Amino acid sequence: MCKSIIESANDRTRLIDAGKDFKIPQYIHFFLLTLEALLEQSLQDTSIIPELMAPFNEGYLKLVEFLKTGTYSRRHVDVIVAKFNEGYSLVLETPHVLTAQGTANFWKYGHMIISKICHLVRYEQRYLYQNKKANTMLEVYSWADLFEITNHSKDESTCKSKENPEFSCGKFYVDGCQANVKLIHTLLVSLYCDSTHHSHNDIKHLIYRVLQLHEGMQRLDNLVARISKEMIIQRTYIRRELTIVQHQFQAFETSLAQLLTHSIISSQSKQAPQRLKSLAINTTSLQWGLYFLTLTYGGGYIDQYGQIQLRNQLPDQLPN
Secondary structure (H helix, E strand, O other), rough: OOHHHHHHHHHOOOOOOOOOHHHHHHEEEEEEEHHHHHHHHHHHOOOHHHHHHHHHHHHHHHHHHHHHHHOOHHHHHHHHHHHHHHHHHHHHOOOEEOOHHHHHHHHHHHHHHHHHHHHHHHHHHHHHOOOOOOOOOOOOOHHOOOOOOOOOOOOOEEEEEOOOOHHOHHHHHHHHHHHHHHHHHHHHHHHHHOOOHHHHHHHHHHHHHHHHHHHHHHHHHHHHHHHHOOOHHHHHHHHHHHHHHHHHHHHHHHHHHHHOOOOOOOOOOOHHHHHHHHHHHHHHHHHHHHHHHHHHHHHHEEEOOOOOEEOOOHHHOOOO
């Protein structure tokens, strides 16, 4: 992950928190990380990433500002969406910035990422308007709930031809998760350098948990590669891989919660509070990435009312 992406990601986390009021910004932050990862893979010169990401980051910060002041309205939605579309056009219209394969990848994944971001921006406003006491349209279900609702029989296989097209595009979710983990790792190393001698072991333990997450990301990468090549995939294989990574994430999250409840960072470091805040937000963002990847491979989605729904399989989508 290049330095500009790390700086850009930390800037986005400066103005929000990891609480319930900012779930949409946390999730959009995840998608912006997927976009940065996609640009890093697709550009001939990665030094222009900050320039290309500028409209996206500006739209994002406008959203956070409106949510913080409680002034988010339909007219603001159009302004923010216009900024995201401006960024999308900038990438496609800037000459000679994308490799040949990068152009194909950006047309395939970039459009999907931008569409999801704009969808979240629009439905956040609509949901807040209809539900004055609600904080967000996205309700958090436990992993157990997620698996129960999207439950499939033990021996069932799935055929890609009957799945939502996004089933075959899990790569950009995994890329976003990988970017999150790399960013978390970088933040922890910075905290380790700033911490007192007595806190080194606590942060070392958290870094060990991150190394487990790196291994989990490789599992997800292998899962996506297999799904991209095979037409028939065992549901048990998908569920096993996702479950292992979710357990690794929960172990990291538990260790991070313990770290945040202790004053282990040297008070002499002025950057430590922001790094801790960024660490918490990126952990929440990683949770959303794993959460929606699980939903995608479970055949489900979340509607604008925060409820999990299963995608209907039409007769012509079923395998022969």
